[in-house]
Amino acid sequence: MKNRIDARPPPNIKSLAVLLTAVLCAPGLFAQTSLDAAMRVTAVAQAVSPVLTLRWPASAFPGSAIAVTRTELKSGVQTYFPLKAAVTSFADQTAKPGEVYQYQLNQMLTVGAGSFYRNGMISAAYDRPLADGMDRVCILVDETMAVELAADLEQLVIDLRDDGLLAVLHTLPRMVVTPWDTSATAGGARRAECEAVKSAVRRFYDQDPASARALILVGHLPVPYSGLQAPDGHPDHYGAWPTDIYYGDLDGEWTDLYVNQPSANLTAQNLPGDGKFDPQYSFSPLELTVGRIDFSDMPSMGVPNGVRGNS
Incomplete structure (x- = not known):
């Protein structure tokens, strides 16, 4: 099946934190909400390269460079992609059809004299066959x-x-x-x-x-x-x-x-x-x-x- 996204939550999340959200990690930042710290990542597939493209909303606060870590769930192999601070999308030029990838995104945001991280995570695959049975x-x-x-x-x-x-x-x-x-x-x-x-x-x-x-x-x-x-x-x-x-x-x-x-x-x-x-x-x-x-x-x-x- 072409152009199929598998956006299942990854089964091996090890942190006690809630999936796809992040929590404030610096004391004294009372004005921020969990929404500010969450990178709400979506994935789009297409038949030609790049087969997978991730998108997320821009932040209202200035931030550091964005780090994207891709993990191939089958092998565990990880690849790191550094992105500029202001970008709101990532085109994976090397994703292979049929492979399931877990993408984790991290960015440090600055608010006044303090800072906090916003994080996002999604699992995605292109052209992955449907599993037999339910x-x-x-x-x-x-x-x-x-x-x-x-x-x-x-x-x-x-x-x-x-x-x-x-x-x-x-x-x-x-x-x-x-x-x-x-x-x-x-x-x-x-x-x-x-x-x-x-x-x-x-x-x-x-x-x-x-x-x-x-x-x-x-x-x-x-x-x-x-x-x-x-x-x-x-x-x-x-x-x-x-x-x-x-x-x-x-x-x-x-x-x-x-x-x-x-x-x-x-x-x-x-x-x-x-x-x-x-x-x-x-x-x-x-x-x-x-x-x-x-x-x-x-x-x-x-x-x-x-x-x-x-x-």
């Missing part, structure tokens, strides 16, 4: 929302099917243990909640690992916390952060033994045995791409209980 997607739904969202979930399954994906849907209990709960029983209960979700994911994956592609979490299912970082630079945020890749990493080691970070911000606090994990990165490729749709604690989105946001 890849499978696991959809796990907060059981308190399943009835109200029945029509929406049915449409989601249809949309995924039309994209060549077979959706498998299950319901699970809503998150109970809050991340700021420091009671004596919270650690064990918090970990048990997350392990119950991961067990459901593992059952889905083990049915046919070769076709298992992605996980979609719908609603306020248990949120894993892990690591020791403050990606936005604020000292009171230093500690554990939401880490849904825990569910997509089925062979990694997720301990809760070593990080010992007391904090007045109990949500970020990470102590041994508190049900918040140690790793800041997953050191093995993810088995599943993971995404979450959850409007809980976001009343401005339209519905206080987080069932459905404004559309």
Whole structure:
């Protein structure tokens, strides 16, 4: 099939950061938003060279040269392309038909006396044959929302099917243990909640690992916390952060033994045995791409209980 783009999220993203977005990494930059730090990359294919062209919006802030790192997913071979600061596109003159490439873009922006990075990432391929059979997607739904969202979930399954994906849907209990709960029983209960979700994911994956592609979490299912970082630079945020890749990493080691970070911000606090994990990165490729749709604690989105946001 000609002129086909494969823009799947790469399966081996190892950072706990959300795909295709970046977070502010210098303290004191209060005026910037995550949108300023995100290079929203798109890919276009054509039948003649260059077969792949990347495009992204210009930044409102002055920046350094843009670094493009291309990784050939099959071999792992990386190629570096330095670009001028003001450019908003990159034509890959050496991309080969049928090969899947992961492109990572980085640029440092200057705001007053400070600076921060904006990053982007996309996977793309040209003239890549369609895979035989259907890849499978696991959809796990907060059981308190399943009835109200029945029509929406049915449409989601249809949309995924039309994209060549077979959706498998299950319901699970809503998150109970809050991340700021420091009671004596919270650690064990918090970990048990997350392990119950991961067990459901593992059952889905083990049915046919070769076709298992992605996980979609719908609603306020248990949120894993892990690591020791403050990606936005604020000292009171230093500690554990939401880490849904825990569910997509089925062979990694997720301990809760070593990080010992007391904090007045109990949500970020990470102590041994508190049900918040140690790793800041997953050191093995993810088995599943993971995404979450959850409007809980976001009343401005339209519905206080987080069932459905404004559309």
